[in-house]
Amino acid sequence: MNVKELNHPLIEHKLAILRDKKTGTKEFRELIKEIGMFLCYEAMSDAKLKKVEIETPIEKMKTGKLDEDNYAFVPILRAGMGMLDGVISVIPNAKIGHIGMYRDEKTFEPVNYFFKVPKDIAKREVIILDPMLATGGSAIDAIDLLKSKGVKKIKFLSIIAAPEGLKKVTEKHPDVQIICAKIDKCLNENKYIVPGLGDAGDRIFGTK
Ligand code: PRP
Numbered sequence: 403m404n405v406k407e408l409n410h411p412l413i414e415h416k417l418a419i420l421r422d423k424k425t426g427t428k429e430f431r432e433l434i435k436e437i438g439m440f441l442c443y444e445a446m447s448d449a450k451l452k453k454v455e456i457e458t459p460i461e462k463m464k465t466g467k468l469d470e471d472n473y474a475f476v477p478i479l480r481a482g483m484g485m486l487d488g489v490i491s492v493i494p495n496a497k498i499g500h501i502g503m504y505r506d507e508k509t510f511e512p513v514n515y516f517f518k519v520p521k522d523i524a525k526r527e528v529i530i531l532d533p534m535l536a537t538g539g540s541a542i543d544a545i546d547l548l549k550s551k552g553v554k555k556i557k558f559l560s561i562i563a564a565p566e567g568l569k570k571v572t573e574k575h576p577d578v579q580i581i582c583a584k585i586d587k588c589l590n591e592n593k594y595i596v597p598g599l600g601d602a603g604d605r606i607f608g609t610k
């Protein structure tokens with residue numbers, strides 16, 4: 403499977419606080435942003451750099467810089483918005499698109515209610531943001547929408563993913579790399595991730 407799981411004690415530590423039901427909205431939001439930043443760091447591990455020459459206070463040197471115009475971040479609303487500040491702090495010149503989606507409470511199927519992306523999206527590498535990948539339905543639909551706009555290179559960043567969803571997304575879109583902080587055990591009867599962290603959108607925005 404085209405999936406990378408961050409395996410690091412610091413991530414485990416941050417996730418332990420994030421998952422805890424006693425963690426309040428402010429800290430939850432800060433952690434989602436912070437883990438988003440770590441996921442973005444991992445997503446850039448294969449980035450092609452353009453050659454540049456700079457001058458340090460000591461001497462001239464040849465080095466590499468990221469071409470920030472090659473990237474766009476696309477959070478899936480609402481919860482994906484929580485990761486946006488983190489990733490944009492490390493690649494500040496990337497463009498941003500938005501996909502609005504919610505899961506129908508009875509069928510658990512995603513419903514798309516908004517889609518707006520930069521005009522030149524097709525020539526950019528697109529990094530989709532959503533902290534939760536559960537059944538994988540939202541991820542598949544979001545990737546379909548972006549591919550329909552001509553996007554060729556897509557990565558998907560999630561904080562917690564369920565094995566069932568990962569299987570479904572990678573079968574449908576094997577070219578899309580999924581980078582997640584943790585792969586959890588399974589889904590429950592309400593298609594929530596177990597042990598998970600509950601409803602990410604509600605915990606970020608304090609709506610429940
Ligand atoms: C959550 C989450 C994902 C989706 C994952 O959104 O942020 O978008 O569910 O589930 P899936 O993999 O089974 O499709 P939700 O529908 O709760 O909307 P919200 O972010 O607006 O709360």
Ligand code: URA
Binds near residue numbers: 595
């Ligand atoms: N959406 C969430 O916010 N949490 C889950 O566990 C599954 C879907």
